[in-house]
Amino acid sequence: MKRKALIAGNWKMHMTVLEGCRLAAEIVASCKDYTDREVLLAPPCTIISEVSHILAGSKIILSSHNVCWEEKGAFTGEISPTMLQDAGASCAIVGHSERRQVFFESDEVINKRLKGALAFGLMGILCIGETLEEREAGNTQAVLERQVRKGLADVPASQMKQVVLAYEPVWAIGTGVTASKEQVQETHAALRQLISEIYEKDIAEGLRILYGGSVKATNVDELMSQQDIDGALVGGAALDSISFARIINFE
């Protein structure tokens, strides 16, 4: 099955309104009318609304970095799926390693966030990935399997079209160390096999699995040449329009 590639730029905690609007406009200008790939931007929530105006008329998808599972109520510090939609977003990232590591979000909380996003019709990017310590202890597969099974717990097959998986080994994020294309391909193939065991083969074949961790203009082509790498979740290199444009236009 031919899956549409997805190149996602995660701006993390960067960009004022002015900076973000300028970067978004530069990215819009560098996008072609693709049929084989999609582009997504995830700015901080403070500028989602302004960036949505810049993206209007383009096919670029707008995402948040996180989402609450409730529509409204006493959840200080949280943003609901409908608030995100109101601001112009149609996707939410959940379970990013920085949420797991720095803010101690558990698999259970991440699962609630994902189910909340899907229930309100958002696309959900579920991030998973092992730490260096877990890798060195030989626990990579077990950690990824736990994160996938718990992250997708009670997500019905009917909502899996809204889900994207992002494999981001923590040791490769922001470090300049990229996992090799062989390492990533092998991991993605194993993840696809796991998804076919949890759901069914067709769902696994249709699921997009992104790689994240020091993706750059210089390594995107070789990563994207692999059968089970369906796109990239890009951090640092997404903050520069020239680098990100090159990544979007991978060959």
Ligand SMILES: O=C[C@H](O)COP(=O)(O)O
């Ligand atoms: O969400 C993006 C990832 O954390 C990767 O970040 P990076 O490209 O700066 O390594």
